Amino acid sequence: MSKREMRAFVVHGPRDGRVEIVPYPTLTSEHDMIVRVHSVGICGTDQHIFDGEFLSPYPIIPGHEFSGIVEEVGAGVDRFQPGDRVSVDPTLYCGGCEYCLTNRFNHCEHWGAIGNTTDGALAEYVAVPAKNAVKMPDEMTFEQGAFVEPIACVVHGMNRLQVRMGDSVLLFGVGAMGLQLIQALAHAGASELVVVDVEQTKLDTALKYGATRGILSETSEAVLSHSYPKGFDIVVDVTGIPQVIQTEFKYLGKTGKFLQFGVTPQEAQITVNPFEIYNQDWTILGSMAINNTFIPAFQLLKEGRIDIGEILTHTISLDEVPELLSQPKDKTALKVQVELIR
Numbered sequence: 001m002s003k004r005e006m007r008a009f010v011v012h013g014p015r016d017g018r019v020e021i022v023p024y025p026t027l028t029s030e031h032d033m034i035v036r037v038h039s040v041g042i043c044g045t046d047q048h049i050f051d052g053e054f055l056s057p058y059p060i061i062p063g064h065e066f067s068g069i070v071e072e073v074g075a076g077v078d079r080f081q082p083g084d085r086v087s088v089d090p091t092l093y094c095g096g097c098e099y100c101l102t103n104r105f106n107h108c109e110h111w112g113a114i115g116n117t118t119d120g121a122l123a124e125y126v127a128v129p130a131k132n133a134v135k136m137p138d139e140m141t142f143e144q145g146a147f148v149e150p151i152a153c154v155v156h157g158m159n160r161l162q163v164r165m166g167d168s169v170l171l172f173g174v175g176a177m178g179l180q181l182i183q184a185l186a187h188a189g190a191s192e193l194v195v196v197d198v199e200q201t202k203l204d205t206a207l208k209y210g211a212t213r214g215i216l217s218e219t220s221e222a223v224l225s226h227s228y229p230k231g232f233d234i235v236v237d238v239t240g241i242p243q244v245i246q247t248e249f250k251y252l253g254k255t256g257k258f259l260q261f262g263v264t265p266q267e268a269q270i271t272v273n274p275f276e277i278y279n280q281d282w283t284i285l286g287s288m289a290i291n292n293t294f295i296p297a298f299q300l301l302k303e304g305r306i307d308i309g310e311i312l313t314h315t316i317s318l319d320e321v322p323e324l325l326s327q328p329k330d331k332t333a334l335k336v337q338v339e340l341i342r
């Protein structure tokens with residue numbers, strides 16, 4: 001294979017994706033650079049793109065949580081040189097619309113993301129704007145570098161939530177995102193941090209990461225109503241399952257804050273009693289992607305404040321990606337990363 005070609009996982013349409021030979025990416029701007037991909041995290045968004053449930057143009061190479069080594073730089077790039085180890089923020093925004101000009105970049109009218117709206121990192125090489133890259137220190141691993149993006153989503157959620165020291169927290173859904181949020185909530189001052197999930201092994205991991213109590217979903221209704229009659233200061237949904245979310249509001253205490261972090265299907269509906277919102281002084285919050293939170297996430301990882309040791313459960317090769325996305329999910333898996341440089 002010449003350097004003008006590379007291997008990539010290409011999605012051609014709903015549930016139609018394969019590893020194939022494609023052209024090496026081109027530098028379309030002098031401020032872009034080409035990164036040789038090392039590690040890529042797979043997340044729910046990649047599954048949605050594969051399943052045809054995300055508004056991506058086809059064909060597309062997914063992959064938006066990644067790290068790698070700078071391969072070549074455009075003429076206008078002076079902060080990086082070939083060989084630099086980098087983690088890359090996939091967020092693309094115009095900088096000129098009403099939302100960008102009021103610091104709401106995640107709501108940019110021309111919002112996009114590498115791997116969501118343009119070709120991403122499930123390939124040997126990817127083109128990125130140099131301003132999106134952050135140089136990794138030697139002690140930071142490529143695996144950590146591919147975790148900055150999900151943690152940046154957690155940081156945005158935490159900025160929305162504004163935890164007060166001593167707040168009691170109830171969190172539903174202990175997946176990879178849940179375990180990152182649990183660490184952030186513990187650091188931010190949660191007193192009780194009760195978590196609910198269907199898998200006991202995940203509850204055990206949550207306890208290692210700062211949760212104070214783990215409750216299996218099947219017993220959660222009885223246990224929560226009995227042990228916490230006044231509810232919680234904060235309830236966080238990380239399941240994205242409408243039927244579960246519907247049950248969560250009954251555990252929200254007076255002046256409580258509810259954070260919808262999990263992503264539901266677009267047409268999902270739940271019922272909330274508006275009298276309760278009024279009468280209980282409730283706050284209901286959303287958290288969409290990243291808003292200038294990549295650097296704080298990078299710092300949290302670099303300093304070990306958010307640990308990924310127990311969250312990264314599987315490392316696979318590019319060739320294993322089609323099977324991963326087309327098979328039913330392994331319930332014990334948390335984060336799966338693809339390693340392109342072995």
Ligand SMILES: [Zn+2]
Nearest residue numbers: 043044045065
């Ligand atoms: Zn993701």
Ligand SMILES: [Zn+2]
Nearest residue numbers: 094097100108
């Ligand atoms: Zn904009």
